Amino acid sequence: FTIRAGCLTFGFGKKIKVLLEMQDPKKGVKSQPQRLVITTIPHAITGEDIVAWILLNSCSGFLSSEARSFGSMLVALGYIYPLQDHKRLVIKPDASLYRFQTPYFWPTQQWPVEDTDYAIYLAKRNIRKKGILELHEQEQYNRLHKWMNHKWDFIVMQAKEQYRAAKERKKPDRVVFDCQERAYWVVHRPPVRTHTHTHTHTHTHTDSYQTLKSSVSIGALVKYCATYNSHDPFLSKCLPSNPWLTDDVTYWTLNMPNVEIPTKMRVERWTFSFGELLSDPRGRDDFRLFLKKEFSGENLAFWEGCEDLKWGTAVTMREKAEQIYKTFLARGAPRWINIDGKTMEITVSGLRHPHRYVLDAAQTHIYMLMKKDSYGRYMKSKVFKDTTKKAICPEEHKFTNRRPSLSPIILRQQELEQRAKMAASAPVDITQVMSKLSKQGKEVPPPPPRK
Numbered sequence: 001f002t003i004r005a006g007c008l009t010f011g012f013g014k015k016i017k018v019l020l021e022m023q024d025p026k027k028g029v030k031s032q033p034q035r036l037v038i039t040t041i042p043h044a045i046t047g048e049d050i051v052a053w054i055l056l057n058s059c060s061g062f063l064s065s066e067a068r069s070f071g072s073m074l075v076a077l078g079y080i081y082p083l084q085d086h087k088r089l090v091i092k093p094d095a096s097l098y099r100f101q102t103p104y105f106w107p108t109q110q111w112p113v114e115d116t117d118y119a120i121y122l123a124k125r126n127i128r129k130k131g132i133l134e135l136h137e138q139e140q141y142n143r144l145h146k147w148m149n150h151k152w153d154f155i156v157m158q159a160k161e162q163y164r165a166a167k168e169r170k171k172p173d174r175v176v177f178d179c180q181e182r183a184y185w186v187v188h189r190p191p192v193r194t195h196t197h198t199h200t201h202t203h204t205h206t207d208s209y210q211t212l213k214s215s216v217s218i219g220a221l222v223k224y225c226a227t228y229n230s231h232d233p234f235l236s237k238c239l240p241s242n243p244w245l246t247d248d249v250t251y252w253t254l255n256m257p258n259v260e261i262p263t264k265m266r267v268e269r270w271t272f273s274f275g276e277l278l279s280d281p282r283g284r285d286d287f288r289l290f291l292k293k294e295f296s297g298e299n300l301a302f303w304e305g306c307e308d309l310k311w312g313t314a315v316t317m318r319e320k321a322e323q324i325y326k327t328f329l330a331r332g333a334p335r336w337i338n339i340d341g342k343t344m345e346i347t348v349s350g351l352r353h354p355h356r357y358v359l360d361a362a363q364t365h366i367y368m369l370m371k372k373d374s375y376g377r378y379m380k381s382k383v384f385k386d387t388t389k390k391a392i393c394p395e396e397h398k399f400t401n402r403r404p405s406l407s408p409i410i411l412r413q414q415e416l417e418q419r420a421k422m423a424a425s426a427p428v429d430i431t432q433v434m435s436k437l438s439k440q441g442k443e444v445p446p447p448p449p450r451k
C-alpha cells in the first residue's frame with residue numbers, strides 16, 4: 001500500500017522512517033504533558049502540530065490537504081491514536097490531543113489478531129465500566145460470549161487478572177495503556193460506522209456490515225450444528241436404539257420428562273445454554289434443588305408461574321396473575337423476589353388489566369438474573385456434579401433378524417385394499433341388491449303437489 005503525497009511516495013519502510021523522525025526529541029513533533037479531564041497525560045501532541053511538522057519536513061509539493069491525509073493514514077493504521085474522539089481515526093488540524101502508539105502495537109509487528117484476546121479485552125472493559133459498554137462493543141461482547149461460552153470462565157479469569165494488575169499502576173500510566181489498547185482494537189475491530197481513509201462511502205460500510213453479519217450467522221450455524229450433531233437421533237446413533245426404526249421404546253422411557261436418573265447425553269445438553277436447562281423438566285428439578293440450597297428457589301418458581309400464565313387457559317388468567325402477584329411481588333409476599341423499581345412499576349401498572357404477557361418484564365429480569373448469576377454457579381456445584389456422576393449411558397441394543405413394523409398409515413391402507421379385493425371377488429346376491437334398492441326408494445319423500 002502506498003500513498004502519493006506531493007512529490008513523495010510513501011511505502012511501509014518510508015512511513016516507519018518518517019514516524020521515527022516525528023518522535024525525535026529534538027527535531028520531531030513537539031510533545032508535552034496535557035491535562036485530560038482530571039489526569040495529566042505525558043508526551044501528548046496536538047493535531048495541528050502533527051500537520052505542521054509534516055508540511056515543514058516534506059518537499060515543496062506537499063500540500064496542506066495531503067499532509068492531513070498522510071496524518072490520517074498514520075492514525076487509521078494505528079501508529080498514532082486520538083486521546084479524545086477515539087472512534088474517528090482522522091487527524092484534526094486543531095488542538096485535539098494525540099499520542100504515538102507504542103511500537104508493540106504497530107501493524108508492522110504483524111501480531112495475529114485473535115478473537116480470544118479481543119474477548120478478554122471486552123470482558124476487562126465490561127468489568128471496569130460495570131457493564132456499560134458502547135453499542136458496538138456490547139454487540140461484539142454478546143457475540144463472542146455465545147461463540148466462546150465453552151471457555152468463557154477462562155476469558156473472565158484472564159480479564160480479572162489483567163484488571164487487577166492495571167489497578168496497581170499509577171493513574172496516568174493506567175490511562176495511557178487503556179488508550180493504547182483501545183486504539184489497537186478500534187483499528188483491528190472497528191465500529192461499523194467508523195470512517196477512515198480506506199472507508200469513505202456509506203455503501204462500503206453497509207457492504208462490510210452485511211458481510212460481517214453473514215459471516216457471524218454462518219459461524220453461529222456451523223457451531224450450532226457441531227454442538228447438536230451427536231444429539232440428533234437421525235444424524236447420530238440413538239442409544240440404546242432408535243424407537244422409530246426398531247419399535248423399542250427404551251429410549252423414550254429413559255428420557256421421560258421427570259425420570260429419576262437422566263442419561264449422560266441429556267445432562268450434557270444442560271451445559272449448552274441456560275435455555276436448554278430450563279426447557280428440560282428434569283433439568284429444572286435439578287436446578288430447583290440447587291437454588292433451594294442457595295435460598296433463592298423463589299426465582300425459578302416465579303419464572304415457572306409466568307410460563308403457566310403465558311401458556312394457560314384464558315379463563316384462569318386473571319386468577320393466576322393475582323396469585324403470582326400476592327406470592328412474589330406484593331409487599332410482604334411469602335416468596336418475595338428482588339426486581340428493580342422500574343420493572344416493578346411497569347408490572348404493577350400492567351396488572352390493573354392483566355393479560356398473558358403482563359409479567360414479561362419481571363420474568364425477563366429474573367431470567368437474566370438466574371442466567372448470569374445462578375446458572376454459572378450451578379454448573380460448578382456439587383448438585384450438578386453428583387447428577388453428572390449418576391447419569392447413565394445406555395448400551396446399544398443389537399437386534400438380529402428383526403424387521404421394523406410398518407407405519408400405522410400403511411397398515412390401514414393395506415387393510416382397505418384387502419377389503420376391496422374381497423368385495424370384488426365375492427359372489428353377488430341379486431335378491432339382496434333389489435331389496436336394498438326398494439328400501440331406498442321407499443325412503444325418498446314424495447314430490448310436493450303442483451299448484
